[in-house]
Amino acid sequence: MIEVSNASAAATVYYKLDKANNRIATSNTPIPDTPVISSFSAPASVAKQWAPATIKWTSTNSTHCSIAVGGDPNAYPNLPTSGSQAVLMPETTAVVVWCHNNGLSTSNGRIIQVNGIQN
Known part of the structure; x- marks a missing residue:
């Protein structure tokens, strides 16, 4: 700037x-500076429905982050700018980390496969 x-x-x-x-x-x-997600990791799959998938991220120039799961953009709101979060997987769906800074946002994500049905 x-x-x-x-x-x-x-x-x-x-x-x-x-x-x-x-x-x-x-x-x-x-x-404000645009947020940057400098690292992101998530598993390709989980063993069964409702199993947790651990999502990890590191960001800069952000005030907070959130995780969207499937159609719910606020599944895990107000998370720290870097960290990890266990996300319960109801079905094969996209999981996206969003990091924010005064109206500016950036994201990174992947589709996580659910391999089995919960008994």
Whole structure:
């Protein structure tokens, strides 16, 4: 982020640049950094229905993370920016870690196979 001040106009303008130094955002308030998930792991499968799958992640530039399971975007809300979470798997479905920072979000996920039915 670049901050440019104009003393005569008592104004500050903030510019957000991409890696090639192209301006991608302009604001009169500081622009938050986009969250980055630097590592993510989840098993390809679990043995049976309702078995836990341990999801692990590490993020930067985020205030909190959450995990979506299938159609429920808030299955595991308000998680730390890095950590692990046991997720109960009701069926073969997508599990997605979302990390957030003041309205900006990023995600990483995978489909986890459930191999058997609970007895």
